[in-house]
Amino acid sequence: MIKNDLFLRALKGETVQRPPVWMMRQAGRYLPDFMKLKEKYDFFTRCRTPELATEITVMPIEQVGTDAAILFSDILVVPQAMDIEVEMKQGVGPWLPNPVNSEKRVEAAIVPDVNETLGYVYDAIKLTKQALNDEVPLIGFAGSPWTIFCYAVQGQGSKNFDKAKAMCFSRPDLAHTLLQKITDTTIAYLKGKIDAGVDALQVFDSWGGMLSPVDYQEFSWQYIQQIVDALKDHIPVIVFGKGCWFALEKMSKSGAAALGVDWTCSPRNARAFTNNSITLQGNFDPSRLLSPPKDITKMVHQMIDEFGKDKYIANLGHGILPNIPVEHAKAFVEAVKSYPDR
Amino acid sequence: MIKNDLFLRALKGETVQRPPVWMMRQAGRYLPDFMKLKEKYDFFTRCRTPELATEITVMPIEQVGTDAAILFSDILVVPQAMDIEVEMKQGVGPWLPNPVNSEKRVEAAIVPDVNETLGYVYDAIKLTKQALNDEVPLIGFAGSPWTIFCYAVQGQGSKNFDKAKAMCFSRPDLAHTLLQKITDTTIAYLKGKIDAGVDALQVFDSWGGMLSPVDYQEFSWQYIQQIVDALKDHIPVIVFGKGCWFALEKMSKSGAAALGVDWTCSPRNARAFTNNSITLQGNFDPSRLLSPPKDITKMVHQMIDEFGKDKYIANLGHGILPNIPVEHAKAFVEAVKSYPDR
Numbered sequence: 001m002i003k004n005d006l007f008l009r010a011l012k013g014e015t016v017q018r019p020p021v022w023m024m025r026q027a028g029r030y031l032p033d034f035m036k037l038k039e040k041y042d043f044f045t046r047c048r049t050p051e052l053a054t055e056i057t058v059m060p061i062e063q064v065g066t067d068a069a070i071l072f073s074d075i076l077v078v079p080q081a082m083d084i085e086v087e088m089k090q091g092v093g094p095w096l097p098n099p100v101n102s103e104k105r106v107e108a109a110i111v112p113d114v115n116e117t118l119g120y121v122y123d124a125i126k127l128t129k130q131a132l133n134d135e136v137p138l139i140g141f142a143g144s145p146w147t148i149f150c151y152a153v154q155g156q157g158s159k160n161f162d163k164a165k166a167m168c169f170s171r172p173d174l175a176h177t178l179l180q181k182i183t184d185t186t187i188a189y190l191k192g193k194i195d196a197g198v199d200a201l202q203v204f205d206s207w208g209g210m211l212s213p214v215d216y217q218e219f220s221w222q223y224i225q226q227i228v229d230a231l232k233d234h235i236p237v238i239v240f241g242k243g244c245w246f247a248l249e250k251m252s253k254s255g256a257a258a259l260g261v262d263w264t265c266s267p268r269n270a271r272a273f274t275n276n277s278i279t280l281q282g283n284f285d286p287s288r289l290l291s292p293p294k295d296i297t298k299m300v301h302q303m304i305d306e307f308g309k310d311k312y313i314a315n316l317g318h319g320i321l322p323n324i325p326v327e328h329a330k331a332f333v334e335a336v337k338s339y340p341d342r
Numbered sequence: 343m344i345k346n347d348l349f350l351r352a353l354k355g356e357t358v359q360r361p362p363v364w365m366m367r368q369a370g371r372y373l374p375d376f377m378k379l380k381e382k383y384d385f386f387t388r389c390r391t392p393e394l395a396t397e398i399t400v401m402p403i404e405q406v407g408t409d410a411a412i413l414f415s416d417i418l419v420v421p422q423a424m425d426i427e428v429e430m431k432q433g434v435g436p437w438l439p440n441p442v443n444s445e446k447r448v449e450a451a452i453v454p455d456v457n458e459t460l461g462y463v464y465d466a467i468k469l470t471k472q473a474l475n476d477e478v479p480l481i482g483f484a485g486s487p488w489t490i491f492c493y494a495v496q497g498q499g500s501k502n503f504d505k506a507k508a509m510c511f512s513r514p515d516l517a518h519t520l521l522q523k524i525t526d527t528t529i530a531y532l533k534g535k536i537d538a539g540v541d542a543l544q545v546f547d548s549w550g551g552m553l554s555p556v557d558y559q560e561f562s563w564q565y566i567q568q569i570v571d572a573l574k575d576h577i578p579v580i581v582f583g584k585g586c587w588f589a590l591e592k593m594s595k596s597g598a599a600a601l602g603v604d605w606t607c608s609p610r611n612a613r614a615f616t617n618n619s620i621t622l623q624g625n626f627d628p629s630r631l632l633s634p635p636k637d638i639t640k641m642v643h644q645m646i647d648e649f650g651k652d653k654y655i656a657n658l659g660h661g662i663l664p665n666i667p668v669e670h671a672k673a674f675v676e677a678v679k680s681y682p683d684r
Contacts, residue, residue, distance in 0.1 A: 159501070162663060165629035169637075212605040212627050245587070246606055263554040264588055285554050287507035295511075321504060 002199065004136045007068040010279055010313050011200060011236040011257045019304060019312045020067035021336035022139070023329065024240075024260075025319030026060040027072040030329060033059055043088035044080075047073050053124035057138075058131050063326070065333050068137050068200075071128060073121055075143030075204060079152050081117035082109045082185055092156060099155030101163065103171075106178045109152075114188045121189075125196035140198035142190055142227075144205035144241070145182040146220035152178065161207060168219050175219065183223045187230045194235050202238040202260070203227055209243015209262075216247055228254050238281060242318055248273035263288075263317035267306035280307060283317035284332065289324045293331035300335035301342055309339065344541065346478045349410040352621055352655050353542060353578040353599045361646060361654045362409035363678035364481070365671065366582075366602075367661030368402040369414040372671060375401055385430035386422075389415050395466035399480075400473050405668070407675050410479050410542075413470060415463055417485030417546060421494050423459035424451045424527055434498060441497030443505065445513075448520045451494075456530045463531075467538035482540035484532055484569075486547035486583070487524040488562035494520065503549060510561050517561065525565045529572045536577050544580040544602070545569060551585015551604075558589055570596050580623060584660055590615035605630075605659035609648035622649060625659040626674065631666045635673035642677035643684055651681065 002008065006020035028034035034056055037046065046052045056072035076086045076094055089095040100106055115122070128138055151157070153164040168175040190201055208220040224239060231237050232255040239251055240260025248270060251259050258279035261270045270280050284303060289296065304314060314336040320329065344350065348362035370376035376398055379388065388394045398414035418428045418436055431437040442448055457464070470480055493499070495506040495517075510517040532543055550562040566581060573579050574597040581593055582602025590612065593601050600621035603612045612622050626645060631638065646656065656678040662671065 157501075159499075160629065160663075162629055162665070165627075166632045166665075169630055169633045209606060212630070213608050215627070215630075243585070243606065246608065246611065264551060264585065266555050266588065269588065285507075285557070287502065287504055288511055288554070288557075290508045291511045321502075323504070323508075 002134050002137050004067055007137050007313065008199060008236070010311065011238075013279055013311045015310050018339045019307075019309050019314045019336060021314040021333050022066040022068040022070065023060070023064075023316050023320050023332070024070075026064065026066055026329075027056050027070055028059070029322045030320055030324045031059055031063060031326060033063070043074070047077060048120045050120060050124040050127045054128040054131050057124075057128045061132070061136055064329050065337070066136070068139055069128065069132055070139040070141065070202070071121075071125060071198070073124070073141070075141070075148060076151060077118060077121065078142060078148055078182065078185055078189060081112045081114065081189070082181065083112070084109055084152055086151075094151055094156060096151065096155045099163070100152045100178060101155070101167070103174055106174050109178060109181050111181050111184045111188075114185070114192050118189055118192065122192055122196035125193060125198055129197045137199035138197070139200050139202055140190065140193035141202040141204060142186045144203050144208060144220060145179045145186060145223035145227075146208055146211075147204060147206045148182045148186075149175070149179055149219075150207045152182070161210060165210070168215070179219065179223050183226050187227055190227065190231055191234075194231070198235070200236045200238065200257070201231060202240060205239065205241040205244060208241040208247070213246045216244065217250075221247060221250065225254055228256050232256070240281070245269065245273065249275070252278045258313060260315070261317065267303065271307070279311040279313060281313040281315045284315070286316045286318050286321050286324070289316075289320065289328045289332060291328075293328055296328060296331045297335040297338075300332060301339060304336065304339050344476050344479050346409055349479050349655065350541060350578070352653065353580075355621055355653045357652050360681045361649075361651050361656045361678060363656040363675050364408040364410040364412065365402070365406075365658050365662050365674070366412075368406065368408055368671075369398050369412055370401070371664045372662055372666045373401055373405060373668060375405070385416070389419060390462045392462060392466040392469045396470040396473050399466075399470045403474070403478055406671050407679070408478070410481055411470065411474055412481040412483065412544070413463070413467060413540070415466070415483070417483070417490060418493060419460060419463065420484060420490055420524065420527055420531060423454045423456065423531070424523065425454070426451055426494055428493075436493055436498060438493065438497040441505070442494045442520060443497070443509070445516055448516050451520060451523050453523050453526045453530075456527070456534050460531055460534065464534055464538035467535060467540055471539045479541035480539070481542050481544055482532065482535035483544040483546060484528045486545050486550065486562060487521045487528060487565035487569075488550055488553075489546060489548045490524045490528075491517070491521055491561075492549045494524070503552060507552070510557070521561065521565050525568050529569055532569065532573055533576075536573070540577070542578045542580065542599070543573060544582060547581065547583040547586060550583040550589070555588045558586065559592075563589060563592065567596055570598050574598070582623070587611065587615065591617070594620045600655060602657070603659065609645065613649070621653040621655065623655040623657050626657070628658045628660050628663050628666070631658075631662065631670045631674060633670075635670055638670060638673045639677040639680075642674060643681060646678065646681050
């Protein structure tokens, strides 16, 4: 039994005294202790070494006091497992020396045995669960097939992922073959995470908002729905689609336990688009954590007022920025915790 | 009198046989003749030489057959006129060696005499009007104050313009001082464009969609409203806010003649958000021009069906991409022109 089960109760839609709070990318980036580890170990070493992943995952629970932990890892471990090489390049970010930009390369991508290729993630989950000692739940995650596809085809981050979209629009057959391989791998990967002990799962669709509503259904949503279908009877699944306000209604009927929203979608719009039928998570502008702490407190209380304290998980609308002072991150978390007494 | 006045009639909301069509960034980038000029003259030379700006502006009218011309220029000529240095760096894009990131630099930014600093734009307008010979209307444009502010403070393009947002949220007083200076300059600049002979104006708010609805009102919309207020009795003003679906209702009551929408906002949503009260412009995904021409034709006809042929200007949802084959751009324009006979 998890001692602090606020997060799991909010996912079930139960009435709570205050909403739970966690922050996307909370496991690092802005924490000085994380930055020290970053100097000593490169990115994928941190992902692949269970002791390091555990240490980073637990940090924000101890130092900032969030109500849930999210495993330190990366969405790009999935293409790596599919035999698609991924590096993390200083100043560039994800870098794929051989983008999947041809029929031959789409064919070469494999649906791997996840225990062989991603066993280190499962080891990290088991070790983290021990370290957390049932204090708070542990969230596992994966990128959406579309978001992984974007990096796999483009070969790096991009303003508009034009090469990825070009494959969809000029060779939809190839695009769907690759998307299905990513989906199959992701489902197996997330089932393994459930077996290893995570308490909830989140699918990150970082780039779904670059598609038109029609193209979103074809190239992103249908694959996320496959993932939700495969997992929803086993564990609560949160789907976060950045910029995907236009799909919220359909997403609310998917069987997901909760939906993440970004800060461009007001709480009122998010509740209206989902017919107030589902737990929502979000949506503080990460840049707004640069405001003075007293402003943060006020804005967080207003955000909770607008979403309502039930069926709600307080979070940012996207990942925390590396330049946020720790005191400001703490102010965010404390504001949620003080909500009932304000 | 303009011979092809479809565009101006759509701006007035008149009944038309088919919608007018033009493309954002149509003046160049994807046209081989433009690429030849690009090899010979650097970016700001092309902007500052009326003969070159005219040649580029007229190109898509002759080669692709759009119903309106848009002056070849750049939104960053405004900060240049304000004594903020702007370069166009190969492979980087806009590059400001001295970003406006301090109180001292905000103070140093001037509201210039636009005739002195931007007279070359007015000369280009006069020459272009002669070259167009009243065949089609000429659109002038400016960036929104917020979008100019983003570049001025950040110093270059950015995924999230974190430095620009940081100034807004930590030093709102400074941010508003700079935004007001940009607004004052922009109003004077656009009044000069009217005097020089443009037939309509468009304000591009490329980065408004990165703000929450509340912050959008404070840091972007109130300044755009000042511009609309100053110009609307003299000329039709189109406001295009990329990602600004959440503000469409308010924008529809601003006095603007038309609103641009991007491809993430379906025609049905755009009409609903604006209570079907205003001319809309958009919203074909620029990447969708990579589809085969026969698919483009079908999708364009569907787009017109969904927006309705009246109170509508067919366009892309953002600028045309440089790698679009000219035949595909022509297919887009031809699809609009063939709409009544399909």
